[in-house]
């Protein structure tokens with residue numbers, strides 16, 4: 001899958017991911033009203049609204065982008081109906097040729113991690129049959145339970161040729177509370193970065209490993225250090241746009257080959273029509289506003305890379 005991700009990035013010349021993190025409050029009234037008229041103000045109604053919203057955004061942006069990242073929490077809050085739309089979104093995006101990064105942030109003791117890995121990236125055995133239940137291409141993993149929580153994911157990736165993005169330094173304001181703690185004089189996130197590079201050595205694609213890392217756009221100086229510590233690791237960089245990250249902060253996340261990083265924006269793209277800059281599109285044309293926001297994001301990042 002790292003091959004497909006890199007080939008999609010080269011084809012679109014867009015090192016970005018659209019985060020499909022739909023909150024009901026981002027969904028225009030006309031979509032919600034239609035879904036509620038059919039299913040009532042129910043979990044099914046909410047799920048239908050999310051599906052229609054996602055579909056229109058994907059239909060309007062798929063040709064410009066290499067990948068999407070649905071965040072499972074946004075679907076899970078609506079229970080089973082939400083999870084059905086999570087799966088429907090994965091399938092639809094894959095049909096369009098997009099790489100799907102399931103933002104599931106899992107990590108548990110070994111046996112439990114193995115079940116998560118099977119459900120999301122692998123195949124579950126039922127008698128004589130086996131099923132790829134969610135079938136994302138990549139998944140995000142929290143490594144802070146240690147190697148035995150990560151290894152089952154790596155094993156499944158090796159079998160299925162899928163990939164991971166492992167949290168190293170997260171974008172949120174309090175990420176330093178634990179991640180920046182010094183251990184023998186070095187911040188913990190650096191030690192985790194070294195471990196990710198080591199795990200990655202066992203799962204190499206051509207030039208990059210299919211074990212990637214997550215490093216927040218909001219910490220560009222740490223990104224520069226981590227790029228050096230993990231030279232063959234693809235870095236997923238969330239925190240662009242709504243959390244304050246900009247193209248000029250991100251150049252050091254990339255290698256000299258112009259590859260090595262993929263930048264996520266969720267609210268900044270899917271709720272673009274709510275921003276003053278794209279307000280002229282109006283709620284009826286929300287997906288076109290998302291397309292314009294994708295184009296602007298790509299220009300911002302590629303412009304910064306050209307001028308470095």
Ligand SMILES: O=C(O)c1cc(=O)[nH]c(=O)n1[C@@H]1O[C@H](COP(=O)(O)O)[C@@H](O)[C@H]1O
Nearest residue numbers: 071140170171214216238242243265266267
């Ligand atoms: O793993 C992630 O994707 C992630 C890691 C991190 O450090 N920070 C972070 O914001 N994310 C996710 O990236 C997305 C950011 O959303 P926006 O702030 O709306 O662009 C959300 O789905 C977060 O869960």
